[in-house]
Amino acid sequence: MNRDDAEQYLSCAMSIGEQLLINGAEVSRVEDTIRRICMAYGALRVDVFSITSSIVTTMYGEGFGTCTQTRRVSGMSNDLNKLDELNELSRNICETRPEPERIAEALEKIQNGPRYSLGVQILIYALISGSFSLFFGGNLKDMAASAIIGVLLKFLETVLGRTPVNTLITALLCSVAGGFCANLLVLTGIGAHTDLISIGNIMLLIPGIAFTNALRDMFSGDTITGAIRFVESVLRSVIIALGFTFAGFLF
Amino acid sequence: MQEFVQLMAATAGSLGFAALFNIRGKKLVFATLGGFLGWGVYLAVEHVNANPYACGFCSSVMLTLYAECMARIHKTPVTVFLVSAAIPLIPGASLYRTMACLMSRDWPGFTEQSTYALLFAASMAAGITTTTVIFQIVWDCFRKRGGYKHDR
Numbered sequence: 001m002n003r004d005d006a007e008q009y010l011s012c013a014m015s016i017g018e019q020l021l022i023n024g025a026e027v028s029r030v031e032d033t034i035r036r037i038c039m040a041y042g043a044l045r046v047d048v049f050s051i052t053s054s055i056v057t058t059m060y061g062e063g064f065g066t067c068t069q070t071r072r073v074s075g076m077s078n079d080l081n082k083l084d085e086l087n088e089l090s091r092n093i094c095e096t097r098p099e100p101e102r103i104a105e106a107l108e109k110i111q112n113g114p115r116y117s118l119g120v121q122i123l124i125y126a127l128i129s130g131s132f133s134l135f136f137g138g139n140l141k142d143m144a145a146s147a148i149i150g151v152l153l154k155f156l157e158t159v160l161g162r163t164p165v166n167t168l169i170t171a172l173l174c175s176v177a178g179g180f181c182a183n184l185l186v187l188t189g190i191g192a193h194t195d196l197i198s199i200g201n202i203m204l205l206i207p208g209i210a211f212t213n214a215l216r217d218m219f220s221g222d223t224i225t226g227a228i229r230f231v232e233s234v235l236r237s238v239i240i241a242l243g244f245t246f247a248g249f250l251f
Numbered sequence: 252m253q254e255f256v257q258l259m260a261a262t263a264g265s266l267g268f269a270a271l272f273n274i275r276g277k278k279l280v281f282a283t284l285g286g287f288l289g290w291g292v293y294l295a296v297e298h299v300n301a302n303p304y305a306c307g308f309c310s311s312v313m314l315t316l317y318a319e320c321m322a323r324i325h326k327t328p329v330t331v332f333l334v335s336a337a338i339p340l341i342p343g344a345s346l347y348r349t350m351a352c353l354m355s356r357d358w359p360g361f362t363e364q365s366t367y368a369l370l371f372a373a374s375m376a377a378g379i380t381t382t383t384v385i386f387q388i389v390w391d392c393f394r395k396r397g398g399y400k401h402d403r
Contacts, residue, residue, distance in 0.1 A: 024272075024330055080334070081273040084327045091326070115273055128267035135260035136344045195347060203343045208268065209334050211341070212379065216330075219380040241350035249354050 001042055005100075006064035010057065012103040013037040016086055016093075017048075017055050018071050019107070023083040024209045026216050027225040030055065033090045040094045051225050052232075076167070078209050085110045118158075125150040125204060133200030138193060145191030146200035149181045153201060171205055171236055175243025178205075182244070183251045198244040205240045207233040254294050261290035261339035269335040278331060281321050285336025289314035293340070303367075304374040307340060311378030314340075319386045329383075337379070342371045 001009075017034045021027070031048040034057055038046040043059040050056070058068040089106050092098075098106075116124065129150030130143045138146070153174050160170045178201045185191040210233040218226025265286020266279070274282050293310040300306070318332035325331075345368040352360035 024334075025328060026330070029328065079273045080328075080331045081275050084274075084278070084331055087328055088326070114275070116270060120270070124267050124270045128264055128271065131260040131263035131267065132343070135257055135264060135339065195351065199344045199347045202347050203264070203338070203341070206341060206343060206346075208338050208341060209272070209330065212334050212337055213330065215376045215379055216383065219384065237346055238350070241346045242354075244347060245350040245354045248351065 001061070001063050003064040003067070006041075006043075006059070006061065006067050007069075008100045009041045010038065010059060010067050010069050012100050012107070014055060014057060014069050014071050015107055016090055016103075017050065017057075018073050019110070020083065020086050021050065021052070021055065021073050022075055022077055023079045023086065024076070024213065025083055025086075026213050026220065027051065027222045028217070028220045029087075033087075036094050037090060040097055052228050076210075079113075079115070082110055082113055085113060122151050122154050125154040129153075129200040129204050131200075132203040133196050136196055136199045138196035138200065141190065141192045142196045142200070145182070145185040146197045148185065148190070149178055149197065149201050150204060152181060153178055153204065168236060168239065172239050172243050174205060175202070175240045176246055179244040179247030183247050187251075194248060202240055202244055207236050210236070258287065258290055258294065262287040264339055265289075265335045268338045272331075272335065274331060274335070278325060278327065281325070282332050282335045285314055285317050285321070285332050286339055288317055289336045290339045304370055307371050307374040308378040310340060311337065311375045312382045315379050315382035316386065319383065323390075333379070337375070340371075340375055342368045345371070 013034045016037065017030045020030050020033060027050050030050045034048045034050075034055070035046045038057070038059045042063075043061040045060040046057065047059075048055070048057045053073050055071045055073060056068070057070075058066060060066045089103075089110065093103060126147040127150075130147035133142045133146035134140075156174050156177055157170065160173060165173075179198055182191065182194050182197040182201070185197065186194050191197045210229050214226050214229035214233055216226075217223075217229060262283060266283040268286075269279050269282035289310050292313040293306045296306045296309045297303075314336040315333060318329050318336060321332045322329040345364045349361060349364040349368055352358075352364055
């Protein structure tokens with residue numbers, strides 16, 4: 001393999017790693033996947049280092065010397081279907097060693113994979129917030145109120161997603177709006193308990209994947225990433241909970 | 252009766268989260284079952300030992316075992332089954348109450364709720380990590396091709 005080929009293969013491996021990281025994989029999985037793909041194509045030594053926002057890979061092999069590539073990774077989409085497919089792709093690559101063009105095609109196909117339609121997503125938001133209000137002890141009125149706010153939050157999130165506002169601010173705005181709506185719905189008599197309605201909506205916004213991944217990363221040896229994710233998810237949870245209680249402060 | 256409603260709500264919530272994370276088809280069903288199992292174990296343990304931290308620990312041990320097994324059967328990352336199953340255990344209610352107490356300057360309430368939220372999250376974390384680590388060791392003993400991340 002000459003140097004140009006090596007760079008091309010490494011670039012493919014990096015793209016897969018990047019997508020894995022964005023779609024909710026642990027860092028050890030990202031590093032392992034890149035290393036195995038490079039090894040499968042004949043690298044003798046591969047050093048991968050990844051944290052939540054960056055991946056650096058250096059591989060060494062006879063014929064192409066030393067290649068290094070870096071990716072800055074931004075954004076989180078938490079699409080576990082893509083995660084599953086990327087995992088399968090990496091398994092296939094190590095077994096069949098396809099050409100880089102084929103890998104790029106497969107990646108493209110995964111990127112444009114199916115998502116639930118907006119209508120179904122609205123239903124999902126209503127289902128989550130409604131069922132968690134009930135779960136934490138609310139009655140049917142709370143469940144209905146929480147489901148209504150869940151739908152509103154989905155709209156707000158979609159609108160804010162089109163602006164360049166970052167995700168932390170989006171979460172803050174959503175939770176303040178959610179808190180106000182909970183109070184309004186209780187005033188108008190649709191809901192019964194402000195706290196139980198808000199708790200249902202909090203569950204909707206809480207960073208579940210980030211939190212479980214923080215634990216998994218920390219205990220598989222990636223302390224830095226674990227710590228970053230842990231701080232991020234705690235900060236986000238606190239901001240969300242504060243946002244929801246903020247409205248109660250005014251009413 | 253109330254426990255039944257809670258169990259159903261937890262299952263519906265897990266289904267919602269699994270769908271929110273774009274899990275599809277057969278995996279959606281198994282991810283939802285994880286949430287049912289997790290909260291079912293919590294309620295069962297509650298009958299024996301009312302300490303909520305013990306319930307949280309046992310429940311997260313069970314659902315991690317379930318997620319690790321499912322991940323190996325379906326050859327998919329453990330995250331897919333673990334996250335949606337663990338969602339009902341997340342102490343969202345005490346997190347909210349902590350902040351509500353903070354806002355109304357109710358310091359005894361703040362201490363109580365924040366301690367609960369932190370300790371509960373810690374017992375969940377302990378359950379998930381010990382199970383993952385032990386499962387990993389046992390699994391690697393029985394397999395030649397151990398350590399392959401993309402097999403699970």
